[in-house]
Amino acid sequence: MPKNKGKGGKNRKRGKNEADDEKRELVFKEDGQEYAQVMRMLGNGRCDAMCIDGVKRMCHIRGKMHKKVWIAAGDIILVGLRDYQDDKADVILKYMPDEARLLKAYGELPENTRLNEGIAGGMDEEEDGPGDDYIEFEDEDIDKL
Numbered sequence: 407m408p409k410n411k412g413k414g415g416k417n418r419k420r421g422k423n424e425a426d427d428e429k430r431e432l433v434f435k436e437d438g439q440e441y442a443q444v445m446r447m448l449g450n451g452r453c454d455a456m457c458i459d460g461v462k463r464m465c466h467i468r469g470k471m472h473k474k475v476w477i478a479a480g481d482i483i484l485v486g487l488r489d490y491q492d493d494k495a496d497v498i499l500k501y502m503p504d505e506a507r508l509l510k511a512y513g514e515l516p517e518n519t520r521l522n523e524g525i526a527g528g529m530d531e532e533e534d535g536p537g538d539d540y541i542e543f544e545d546e547d548i549d550k551l
Contacts, residue, residue: 432505432508432509433484433499434514435484435514438486438487439484439485439486439487439498440457440458440459440484440485440487440495441457441458441482441483441484441485441509441514441515442455442456442457442458442463442465442482442483442484442485442495443455443456443480443481443482443483443519444465444477444478444479444480444481444483445462445479446479447477447478447479448464451466451467451472452464452465452466452467453465453467453477453497455483455485455495455497457485457495458515458516458519461492461493462493463485463492463493463494463495464493464494464495465483465485465494465495465496465497466494466495466496466497467497468496468497468498471497471500475500477497477500480520480521481500481501481506482500482501482505482506482509482515482519482521483497483498483499483500483501484497484498484499484500484501485497485498486498503521506521507521
């Protein structure tokens with residue numbers, strides 16, 4: 407039987423990006439780049455994103471980020487625009503929720519941009535009164551079942 411020459415299996419490879427959680431420098435857009443918010447994930451390393459300039463683009467997640475940085479709907483990303491295709495772009499960077507709040511505070515993102523920090527963040531803003539998401543049953547209704 408052959409000797410194992412590696413230093414571990416897939417669980418060791420999964421734990422490589424532990425140092426990414428540290429504070430990193432905030433990256434602002436340059437020319438040829440734009441901020442965008444992910445609308446939906448399409449699979450195969452692609453997503454639909456609404457750019458801040460008002461154009462909806464299909465974005466390709468580059469190989470360095472693929473399977474290492476997880477992008478979900480509602481995330482703020484930095485995309486590189488293509489000279490030859492205006493309806494497509496490449497994802498350069500995903501902003502963490504605190505970085506997205508800083509971008510909004512600096513005025514880089516418009517004020518009407520909704521930052522999703524998970525399910526709980528989106529629910530707080532829509533609570534105007536009692537929710538219509540559930541049905542109240544009376545005791546008589548339960549007896550009829």
